[in-house]
Amino acid sequence: MGTDLVPGDRVRTRATDPAGHTRLPRYARGAVGVLVERAGRHPLADDRARGVAAEPQPVWHVRFAAAELFGAGDHTVTVELWQEYLTRVEEDA
Amino acid sequence: MSGEHGSSVIAARVRHVEALLEARGLLDAGEIDTRIDEFLAGGSPANGARIVARAWVDPGFAERLLADANTAIREVGLSMAGGLQEQRLKVVANTAAEHNVVVCTLCSCYPIALLGPSPSWYKSEAYRSRVVRDPRGVLVEFGLELPADTRIAVWDASAESRYMVLPRRPAGTGSLSETELAGLVTRKGLIGTAAV
Numbered sequence: 061m062g063t064d065l066v067p068g069d070r071v072r073t074r075a076t077d078p079a080g081h082t083r084l085p086r087y088a089r090g091a092v093g094v095l096v097e098r099a100g101r102h103p104l105a106d107d108r109a110r111g112v113a114a115e116p117q118p119v120w121h122v123r124f125a126a127a128e129l130f131g132a133g134d135h136t137v138t139v140e141l142w143q144e145y146l147t148r149v150e151e152d153a
Numbered sequence: 154m155s156g157e158h159g160s161s162v163i164a165a166r167v168r169h170v171e172a173l174l175e176a177r178g179l180l181d182a183g184e185i186d187t188r189i190d191e192f193l194a195g196g197s198p199a200n201g202a203r204i205v206a207r208a209w210v211d212p213g214f215a216e217r218l219l220a221d222a223n224t225a226i227r228e229v230g231l232s233m234a235g236g237l238q239e240q241r242l243k244v245v246a247n248t249a250a251e252h253n254v255v256v257c258t259l260c261s262c263y264p265i266a267l268l269g270p271s272p273s274w275y276k277s278e279a280y281r282s283r284v285v286r287d288p289r290g291v292l293v294e295f296g297l298e299l300p301a302d303t304r305i306a307v308w309d310a311s312a313e314s315r316y317m318v319l320p321r322r323p324a325g326t327g328s329l330s331e332t333e334l335a336g337l338v339t340r341k342g343l344i345g346t347a348a349v
Binding site for chain 1: 241243258259285286287288289304305306307308309310311312313314
């Protein structure tokens with residue numbers, strides 16, 4: 061996972077279903093979206109929910125096409141996601 | 154996630170935990186109620202309406218609001234610092250081309266310190282699950298039929314930011330004062346389930 065993500069990057073969200081609390085909504089897992097802007101830095105909520113100390117990390121507004129999430133729809137959904145959930149998708153991939 | 158917040162089992166458990174905290178001297182009697190009252194005292198949709206009206210009459214303020222809402226709202230004497238820590242506020246502006254609507258699919262995140270408690274439908278499982286999937290259909294049920302070529306942007310408050318929609322200024326309101334303009338803005342307009 062790179063720490064040099066910038067707005068405009070295409071990212072794929074984590075696809076796995078963690079055992080505990082997470083803020084990566086199920087409908088947005090394993091999906092490709094575009095970084096809109098950074099929304100500060102915060103400790104990962106998944107860790108805080110388990111009482112684990114965590115360093116703040118960037119949190120991003122990530123915009124998805126509805127068709128990518130639901131297979132239909134012409135709207136967009138922008139979800140706020142911790143950087144740890146995201147992997148950059150190379151443009152030529 | 155459960156859509157049921159009013160369960161008597163949970164209420165009983167909360168009362169029990171509160172009583173234990175008081176018995177151990179960690180909380181004063183009634184302290185939680187006092188803190189909740191303090192937290193909610195300043196929150197009202199009227200705050201959002203004031204912000205919107207200022208943005209309508211002052212394009213410079215509107216620009217600052219969209220770039221950094223936390224700093225901009227201090228210009229009208231408001232802040233997001235009412236809770237334990239200042240929350241980031243993100244204001245999203247409706248245009249002729251794009252309409253914004255806010256939801257929290259995981260629970261019910263909402264800028265309470267600024268706008269007061271959220272409406273009950275905002276916390277309903279039906280709204281939370283459906284508006285991300287079919288916003289156009291949900292908005293029609295709210296009585297808001299958008300032009301077919303207006304795009305819809307849904308914002309899911311899944312992390313630490315809280316959102317507010319900046320509605321479009323209605324036509325024919327050029328002669329209204331800032332206070333009169335604020336009177337046009339509704340809570341639904343600030344969430345995006347109404348035009349204004």
